[in-house]
Amino acid sequence: MPPLPGSDSVGEEARARLDEVIHSPVRLSVVAALAATDEAEFAAVRDAVQISDSALSKAVTALEQAAYVAVRKGYVGKRPRTWLSLTPAGREALSAHLTALRAIAGA
């Protein structure tokens, strides 16, 4: 009977599956928060993740470039608003990343 893989090898495999784009805690929080929604307004995401406007803007720019997040601009009355949503690619990337983290956590 072949020996079971050691916890180190399980962890190493899982670490290789971590997504570099969303591994940053800020981006990971943003993506995880958006995964619970179809769409969320910029300020709501900022408050939920507890970061500044500029930090969220930077994170969203990086995620949008990776095609993980979609940005929609509109108005509520006369006030401009920005809505964020996770793309299917973003949901897949998050799912794979969380699976890898669970494997590391359990290792």
Place this chain on the structure above:
Amino acid sequence: MTSTNPTPDEARQLLAMTAGAAGSLRAAGQNRHAQWLTGLATSTFMFYVGLSTIPDDGPALVLCGAYMASCLVLSLALLRGVTVTKEGMGRRWIGAIRGWGVAYTVSLIVGLTWLRESVLFWLLASVVVTAPLAVGAWREGRA
């Protein structure tokens, strides 16, 4: 904590952080869509109960106007400026509105054509027409 080689403890902390962020954003939406469906269910129920007690067309039209006004107020108060739409809301919403729409249309056609003065019909209809909205509100609240 920006290591690309997280330890098991760091991975657990990241997982807890993601769950917290998701829960916070979900809660930020204040369940407005569920509140709207609940409000519409209540208005609809009262409308049908009212129709069961009003045999004349004039007062029934006033009741209808009040029903439409309550729907408008609900929409302006709860749907305008929604900041968070929970995942799957569209699917749940369409299901609830479609069920309500079909029951509402059929019950009004049948009731106003053949059973205008049947109290039992309107009371039963109040439950049947409200049910899809109430179920939709419950599902949306749990999501």
